[in-house]
Amino acid sequence: MSAQQVELEQPEVVGLPNSTNNITAQTISLWITPIIAAAFLIAFVAFPGFRPPMSPNMTAVQVAAFFGEHTTMIRVSMIIYDLLGVMLVPFFMLIVVQMKRMAAPSHVFAYSYLSAVATGATLFAVADLFWLVAAFRPGRSPDLVQLLNDMAWIVFTAPVGMFIAANICLALAIYLDPHPRPIFSRWIGHFNLAVAALVVPAACAAVIRTGPLAWNGFVSFWLRIGTFGIYLIVMFFALRSAITRQALEERAAS
Amino acid sequence: MTVVVSTPPTPGAEPDDYQRYRPKSKTDQWICWWSILIFYNLFGLIFVVLTRVMPPPSPHLSTGQIVHFFQVHSLTIKIGFGLLMVVIGFSSWANGLVVFHMKRMSVGSVWAYSYIAALAVGALPGCLFAALCFLTAVFRPDRNPHIMALLYDMGLLMFVGSLGCFATMYLVFALAILLDKNKIFPKWLAYVTIWQIVTEVMAAPVFIFKRGPFSWNGSISFWQGTVIFVIWEVCVVFVLYKAIREQPPRETDAGLLMRSASRIRARRGHEVTADS
Numbered sequence: 276m277s278a279q280q281v282e283l284e285q286p287e288v289v290g291l292p293n294s295t296n297n298i299t300a301q302t303i304s305l306w307i308t309p310i311i312a313a314a315f316l317i318a319f320v321a322f323p324g325f326r327p328p329m330s331p332n333m334t335a336v337q338v339a340a341f342f343g344e345h346t347t348m349i350r351v352s353m354i355i356y357d358l359l360g361v362m363l364v365p366f367f368m369l370i371v372v373q374m375k376r377m378a379a380p381s382h383v384f385a386y387s388y389l390s391a392v393a394t395g396a397t398l399f400a401v402a403d404l405f406w407l408v409a410a411f412r413p414g415r416s417p418d419l420v421q422l423l424n425d426m427a428w429i430v431f432t433a434p435v436g437m438f439i440a441a442n443i444c445l446a447l448a449i450y451l452d453p454h455p456r457p458i459f460s461r462w463i464g465h466f467n468l469a470v471a472a473l474v475v476p477a478a479c480a481a482v483i484r485t486g487p488l489a490w491n492g493f494v495s496f497w498l499r500i501g502t503f504g505i506y507l508i509v510m511f512f513a514l515r516s517a518i519t520r521q522a523l524e525e526r527a528a529s
Numbered sequence: 530m531t532v533v534v535s536t537p538p539t540p541g542a543e544p545d546d547y548q549r550y551r552p553k554s555k556t557d558q559w560i561c562w563w564s565i566l567i568f569y570n571l572f573g574l575i576f577v578v579l580t581r582v583m584p585p586p587s588p589h590l591s592t593g594q595i596v597h598f599f600q601v602h603s604l605t606i607k608i609g610f611g612l613l614m615v616v617i618g619f620s621s622w623a624n625g626l627v628v629f630h631m632k633r634m635s636v637g638s639v640w641a642y643s644y645i646a647a648l649a650v651g652a653l654p655g656c657l658f659a660a661l662c663f664l665t666a667v668f669r670p671d672r673n674p675h676i677m678a679l680l681y682d683m684g685l686l687m688f689v690g691s692l693g694c695f696a697t698m699y700l701v702f703a704l705a706i707l708l709d710k711n712k713i714f715p716k717w718l719a720y721v722t723i724w725q726i727v728t729e730v731m732a733a734p735v736f737i738f739k740r741g742p743f744s745w746n747g748s749i750s751f752w753q754g755t756v757i758f759v760i761w762e763v764c765v766v767f768v769l770y771k772a773i774r775e776q777p778p779r780e781t782d783a784g785l786l787m788r789s790a791s792r793i794r795a796r797r798g799h800e801v802t803a804d805s
Contacts, residue, residue, distance in 0.1 A: 331668075378550035380557050382632075386645060387561065387625030391618050393649035394657075401653070418673045422680075425665050433614045433664070434657060440618025444625070451557055454550040478614035481664040482607040 298522045301372065304365035305514055311362045312507055314355055319500075322352035324406070328491035331428070331484040338424050339417035342410050349410040356403040360396070363507075367392040370445065370510065373459070373517050377452045384448040388441050395437035402431035432490045432499070433481035435474045442471040442506075458517050466509060473502045553778040561626035562773060565766055568619040571612070579609030582659060583755065585685050585746040589739040592678045599677055603667040610660040617657060624648050627765070630772050631702075634709035640701035647701070651694030659688035689735050689745040696729040714768050725761050728754035 319325055323345035333341070342349060371392075374385035405427035409420050449457065449464035477499040480490035487494040576583040581602050590598065599606070624645050631641035662684030666677050699722050706719035732750045734743035742749040 378552070380552050380554050381629055383557050383561050383622075383625045383629045385625070386628045387622045390621035390624040390628075390645050390649050393646070394621065394652040395618075397650075397653050398657070418676055421669075422665070422672070422676050425668060426661065429665055429668070430661055433611075434617065434661070436613070436615050436618035437621065437652075438618070439615060440621050444622060447557065447560060451552070451554075452550075453552055475615055478611055481614060481661075481668065482611045484668070 297372075298518065298525065301369055301514075301518045301521075304369050305511065305518060308363065308366040308507065308511060311359050311366075312504075314359050318352040318355035318359075321348055321355070323348050328496045329424070329428070330491050331425075331489050333421075335417035335421040339413060339415070339420040342413040342420055342424070346410050346413055349406060353403045353406045353410070357400070357407060360399045360403060364392065364396050366507070366510075366514075367396075367441075369514050369518075373514065374445065374448050376521070377448055377458050378454040379448045379451045384444040387444045388448075391437045391441040391444070395434075395441065398430055398434050398437065402427050405430065428490045429481045432495055433478050435477050435499070438474060438503075439471040442467040446471075458520075459513055463509075463513050470502055470506050474499050555773055555776070555778075558626060558629070558773045561622045562766075562769055564619050564622045565626070565769070568616060568623065569762060569766075571616055575609040575613050579605040579612075580660075580663060581605070582663070582685070582688060584751060585689060586681075587746055588682075588685070588735075588744050590681075592674045595678045595681045596674045598681070599663075599666050600670060603670065606663050606667050610664050613657075613660050617652065617660075620648075620652060620656075626769060627702075630713050630769065631705050633711060633776070634705055634713050635711045636705050636708045640705040643701040644698055644705075647694050647698040651691060651698065654687045655691035655694055656688070659684040662687070685745055686736065689732060689751060692729045692732060696726050699723070699725040699729070713772055718764055718768050721757075721761050721764050724757050728757050 323341070329338075329341065368389070371385050371389045374388060375382055405423050409423035409427065413420065445459075446464040446467040449459050449461065449467070452458065476488055477495040479488040480492075480495040483489050486492055489495060573583075581598075586598055628641045628645045631644060632638050634641075662680045666672070666680040666684075703719040703722040703726070706714045706716060706722070731743075732754055735745040735747075735750050738744045738747070738750075741747055745751060
C-alpha cells in the first residue's frame with residue numbers, strides 16, 4: 276500500500292464534529308440511570324410478590340387469590356417495570372461505547388456484549404408482561420394464573436446466561452487491554468467475573484422449588500438482585516470516571 | 530479504501546491514544562472462535578441427548594402421552610435446560626465474532642448490524658422459549674394435562690417454527706458475502722447459506738401439519754433443515770478460522786477507528802495520507 280501525502284484544503288468538510296455530542300449523549304445516558312434505578316427500587320418495594328418473594332409452593336388457588344387480592348399494586352409496579360425496564364439499555368450501551376474505545380485487540384467483545392444485552396433486556400421485558408397478563412383477569416382459571424405466574428418467575432429469575440456472558444466478555448476485554456491507563460482498571464474485570472459467578476446459581480430456580488436456590492430463596496432472589504444492584508452502582512462510577520477522562524482528553528486535544 | 534494516518538499519534542492528550550496500544554494479537558477473536566466450538570457441542574448435548582428436543586417428539590401425541598413424555602424426561606430436561614440458562618449467553622460471542630468480520634467487508638456495516646439484531650431477537654423465540662416452556666412444564670408434574678400440552682406445543686412450535694429471525698440473518702449474511710469485494714469469506718459460503726433460507730421456508734408448514742414430512746419432526750421440515758444447519762455451522766466455523774488467520778495484523782487497528790482518528794486530526798489541520 277503506497278501511501279500518498281495529501282494536504283487537506285477544507286479540513287472541516289472531512290470530519291463531522293461528533294466527539295462532543297458523544298460526551299453529551301454518554302453523560303445523559305449515565306445520569307438517567309440513577310433515575311431509572313430509583314424507579315426500579317420503588318416498583319420493587321411496591322410489588323406485593325416481592326415482599327416476601329412468592330413461594331413456588333403456593334397452590335394454584337392461592338396464587339389466583341393473591342393476584343385477586345393485590346391486583347392494583349401488581350399492575351402499578353409491573354407497569355413501572357414494563358415502562359422503564361428496558362431504559363437501562365443506554366447504560367449498558369455506554370459500556371459498549373467504552374469497550375470500543377479500549378485498546379483491546381478488536382471489537383469482537385463489544386459486539387458480543389451488545390448482542391447479549393439485547394437478548395437479556397428482552398427477557399426482562401417478557402417477565403413483567405407475564406405478571407401483567409396474570410393480573411389482567413385474576414378471575415381466570417387458577418391453573419392458568421399459576422401458569423402465567425410460573426412463567427413470569429422463571430423468565431425473571433433463571434435465564435442468567437446473557438448477563439453472565441456479557442460480564443465475562445467485558446472482563447476479558449479489560450484483561451486484554453494493554454494500555455497503562457486503561458479505560459476500566461483491572462479490578463473492574465475481576466469484579467465482573469465475580470458478578471458472573473454470583474448469579475450462576477439462580478439458573479436453578481427453574482428447577483428447584485425449595486431452599487436457597489428456589490426463586491424465592493436467598494441465592495436465587497436476594498443474592499442475584501443484590502448483585503445486580505451493586506453491579507449497576509459500581510459500573511456507574513467506573514463509567515463516570517471513564518467518560519470524565521474522555522471529555523478531558525478530547526478537550527485537551529481540540 | 531482505508532485512510533491511513535501518516536504520523537504516529539502523539540502520546541498524551543489524544544482521543545485515539547488508546548488505539549496506539551492496540552495489540553497485534555487476535556486473542557479475543559480466538560476466544561470467541563473456541564467459544565463457538567464449545568457452545569455448539571454443549572448445545573448438541575443439551576438438545577439432543579438431555580432434553581430430547583432434537584429430534585423433536587411427535588406433534589400428534591395425545592394429551593396423556595405428552596404428560597408421560599414430560600414425566601419420563603423430567604430429570605434430563607431439568608439438567609439440560611437448567612444448564613442452557615447459564616450457557617446460552619455464549620451464543621452472543623459467536624455473533625460478535627461474525628459481525629466483526631462482516632464489518633471488515635466492503636459492503637459496509639448495514640448487514641453486519643442486521644445480523645446481530647436478527648440473532649438478538651432469535652435467541653428468545655428460537656431457542657430460549659422452548660427451554661422455558663419445557664422447564665415450566667416439568668416444574669409442576671401435577672399441572673393440568675391440557676396446560677402441559679399447551680407448553681409442549683408452544684415450546685416446540687417456537688423452537689422449530691421461529692423462521693424470520695434466522696431467515697433474515699441468513700439473507701443478510703449471504704448478501705454480504707456475495708457482494709463483498711474484500712474476500713473476507715469465500716463465495717461458496719453464501720450458496721450454502723442460501724440453502725439455510727430454503728430450509729426456513731420448508732419449515733413453515735409445521736404450523737399446519739401434525740404428521741408427515743412437513744410436521745415439526747418430519748423428514749423435510751426437521752431433518753433436512755437440521756442436516757443443512759449442521760453442515761452450515763461446520764462451514765462457518767471453518768471459514769471463521771481462516772478469516773481470523775488471514776486477517777492482516779495491521780488491520781486489527783480497525784479501519785473505522787483509523788478513520789475517526791484521521792477525522793479529528795484533519796479537523797486540527799494535520800496531514801493525513803489517503804490511499805485509494
